[in-house]
Amino acid sequence: MATSVEIASAPTVDTPGTCLFVHSERRAYLFGRPEEGTQRAFQSRRLGMGATEQVFLSGSVSWELVGGLFGYVLTVGGVLEASREQTAVMNEERKSKGQKLTKQAAFETIHIHGGENLNHTLAACRPVILRQPISVRTHEHRENPRLEKIESIEPDWKDDVLRVWKIPIQRDRPSSPKKRRRSSAIVGDQKKPQFKEWSPLSDPEYASTLVEKVMFNGKLKGNGMLIPVKLSEVKPRDTVFTRQKGEIKLYKGPRPGDGSELTGPDQTVWVFPEKEAQIDRSADIINVTHRRLPPTIYSQSSMCYIVKCLDRRGKFNPQKAKELGVHVTDFRHLTAGSTIVTKDGVTVTPEQVLGETQPGQGFILADIESRDLIDSFMERPEWSNSELMSHVAIVYWILGPGIADDARIQ
Incomplete structure (x- = not known):
């Protein structure tokens, strides 16, 4: 089974982002930066974006990615929805004739992989994009297990076609300076620190719940409403929220049926209403669609990838x-x-x-948008691991302005 890599888009006036389209006989993948204009690039090159089920975002997650990414996901979702409707009509006809029913689409979910703030950035768009007929699962990568040395070369993700190693590279310095407090300029105000401390990255699990349960839940129902219930009434599969000092958080404590003792069975928690449930509008309902997300900070990392095909069996004799x-x-x-x-x-x-096993070929996607990322990229231990780098045939560079002339990359 052959696997091909095509440069679907490159920086132009209409398509500022660079995307790689990786496809085999049964699966398709997108790597890179699906910014505005990505769909036009795919259409002009007649690439079948409707089969994409895995999207790997490179670089730092930013607003530039979101516009094109959402359009891409919605287009793929539209293709899948049309396929479902066509299959349903076809099966009704086949059922009336006593024929075997055909199967639904090969996949129902798009998986989006990326670095820090992936979930936060996607969830921030929930007031305008919600209840889509396609399911989305996010995979925000914050770990860095191979930062200093490689103890295992097991891929971070794989399926029956590809193996992917996610390589986050860190900036040498913060991308924005600390903010000086207004009161620090006042004479005699020396007790408080003159600069605000850095805020942490926001909780990715809460934001991913909004993306998967509210925005892209695979059905055209649900509006982000949470209804209050007692903790003792929570069902095993419910997604449970709590409210602490006005802030909505995921509940991660003991719940009925998990074998743990409930510390406060009568405490109020919030869950998504069941299908066709009657909602009491006078109750303490929470609408997570329009509530502010917890604050976060700009990402200080850029995501790169090593991608290799699975080894192929030898030729049959x-x-x-x-x-x-x-x-x-x-x-x-x-x-x-x-x-x-x-x-x-x-x-x-x-x-x-069978003949000798044919090793899977691969490539590197290096996304370096600024000079403060170069040293982190060059010092990664993956590049000196002969086993991991074997049969890596090419490097695709996505570079910021002037980076190609830097002596460290030459």
Whole structure:
């Protein structure tokens, strides 16, 4: 099974972002920066974006990415919705004729991978994008397990086609200075610190819940309303929220059915209403669609990737299989990796009839938008790991203005 990489878009007046379209016979992936104009680039090159189920955002998550990303996701969702409707109509006709029903679309969910603030940035758009007929799952990567040394080369993500290593690189300095307090200029006000301390990154789990439960929940129902219930009435699969000093947070304490003792069974918590449930408008309802998100800070990292195909089995030798007494109908079992026993009682393993395994080829996507990211990129331990870097054939560079002339990259 062949896997191809195409440069779907490159920086122009109409398409400022760079995107790679990776596709095989049964799956498609997007890597890079799907900014405004990405759909036009795909259409002009006649690339089938409707099959995309994994999106890997490179660089720092920013507002520039969101406009094009949402348009891309909505287009893919529209394709899937049309496919579902077409399949439903087709199955009604086949059912009336007593024929076997066809299966629904191969996938129902788009997965979005990215760095810090991925969930926060997406969730910030919930007042204008909600109740979409496509499900979205986010994967915000904040860990950095290979920062100093590589203890394992297991990929951070993989499926039956690709293996992906996520490589976050850090800025040498903050992208924006600390803000001076207004009172610090007043004479005699020396007890308080003159600069505000850095705020932490916001909780990605709360924001991802809004993205997955409110914005892209796979159905056209739900409006971000939370209804109050007692903790003792919570069901095992409910998403539970609490309110602390006016701030809405996910509830992570004991709940009914998990074997733990409830510390406050009568305390009020909030959950999404069940389907077709009657909502009491006089109750203490919370609308998370229009409530402020917890504050966060600008991302100080940029996401890069190593992408490699899975190793492919060696070429099947039918002549060798026949010499071992394997019947033609058993060829498929051997190519699938199963051991078979011939009618003469001879055990034949796949290794006896398959050639050498073909290592998966790969590429690097390096996204360096400013000079303060270069040293962090060059010092990554992945580049000196011979096993990880084997069969990496090419590097795709997404560079900020003037970065290509930097001597450290030459």
